[in-house]
Amino acid sequence: MKWKKQILGLQPYQPGKSIEDVKKEYQLDSIVKLASNENPYGYSPKVDEALKNFESSYVLYPDGNASEIREVTASVLGVNEKQLVFSNGTDELIQIISRAMLEHGKNTVMAKPTFPQYRHNAVIEGAEVREVELIDGYHDLHQMLLEIDENTAIVWVCSPNNPTGSYTPKKELQAFLEKVPSDVLVVLDEAYYEYVEEPYDSLPFIEKYPNLVIMRTFSKIYGLASFRVGYGISSEENIQRLESARPPFNTNVLGQLVTSVAMTDQDFVAESRQRNALEREKYYHFCREHNLHFYPSEGNFILIDFERDGDEIAQFLLSKGLIVRSGKALGFPTSARITIGLEEQNERVRNALKEIMVNV
Numbered sequence: 001m002k003w004k005k006q007i008l009g010l011q012p013y014q015p016g017k018s019i020e021d022v023k024k025e026y027q028l029d030s031i032v033k034l035a036s037n038e039n040p041y042g043y044s045p046k047v048d049e050a051l052k053n054f055e056s057s058y059v060l061y062p063d064g065n066a067s068e069i070r071e072v073t074a075s076v077l078g079v080n081e082k083q084l085v086f087s088n089g090t091d092e093l094i095q096i097i098s099r100a101m102l103e104h105g106k107n108t109v110m111a112k113p114t115f116p117q118y119r120h121n122a123v124i125e126g127a128e129v130r131e132v133e134l135i136d137g138y139h140d141l142h143q144m145l146l147e148i149d150e151n152t153a154i155v156w157v158c159s160p161n162n163p164t165g166s167y168t169p170k171k172e173l174q175a176f177l178e179k180v181p182s183d184v185l186v187v188l189d190e191a192y193y194e195y196v197e198e199p200y201d202s203l204p205f206i207e208k209y210p211n212l213v214i215m216r217t218f219s220k221i222y223g224l225a226s227f228r229v230g231y232g233i234s235s236e237e238n239i240q241r242l243e244s245a246r247p248p249f250n251t252n253v254l255g256q257l258v259t260s261v262a263m264t265d266q267d268f269v270a271e272s273r274q275r276n277a278l279e280r281e282k283y284y285h286f287c288r289e290h291n292l293h294f295y296p297s298e299g300n301f302i303l304i305d306f307e308r309d310g311d312e313i314a315q316f317l318l319s320k321g322l323i324v325r326s327g328k329a330l331g332f333p334t335s336a337r338i339t340i341g342l343e344e345q346n347e348r349v350r351n352a353l354k355e356i357m358v359n360v
């Protein structure tokens, strides 16, 4: 058959082991998943309330305009409703943007390592991928700028960056936006924005730089990953273009309902941020105590270098019922990326790590 030749060289996304898999394989009762940066504190209690009271038909298509969540998001962020596009997770928004812009003969610039879906979608569209090594976990914006030429369509900036957790400083981002040609789209992926302790407001950049799209999600701090809702913020003109590439009913009725409720509960968001920061600090302390290199993180995960095979670390933790991501598939072969969980979960992880470190 006539598959795109790019597809033939790609592997499907490899999901981590599920809690059920690990339970069966290791005969354990208590499994903790700390591999995909979900919120260990769950989601706003208002969401359960809304789901209980949900009264509608599952027969009809959802609101293709996502009007309710659009209205709430516009009001909470202080942007125009026409400056928003909603998607089936930001994963889908990455796909929509790539599909709308990339093709053979064009190129796209991104950091390395960063969130793998930018590259994956670019490859499917047949575009050239230009990757620029991180410096100390941070985007090398200077070098990324040098990679841009007349065929560059998109530059991706992931901040805080997954998997390092590094948050691009405001001054550097602004200097970068000043220099990127105005016909090159800059996508700022802020999936972990709400976790940043002292964030700068990136939304005013939308007014100043019409070539900027900001992406955010309900999968991380809002704790609603299974509902698959993400969104983009940009100029009305850019959003209109992206709308043309968006499938008409890409967010579903329950996703629209729960996110519009969750968005109004910013107290829950603030509490999750504070509790995460407290627990993250304990990991820092642990790393310093054991002389382990880590990247200071503005997200709800930490990348720790154990100076030995990352798969081995992940495998050992798995045998203790703790699912984390080996750094091997993330571009850090001797590290592991661990989602910051609840206090007792993190203690379990650190105790297991102590065990493995004495058993070298």
Ligand SMILES: *Cc1c(COP(=O)(O)O)cnc(C)c1O
Pocket (backbone or CB within 6 Å): 037, 088, 089, 090, 091, 092, 115, 158, 161, 162, 189, 191, 216, 217, 218, 219, 225, 228, 229, 230
């Ligand atoms: C998790 C994540 C996403 C994808 O989130 P969705 O669930 O698809 O909204 C996007 N970017 C980064 C950096 C992430 O870590």
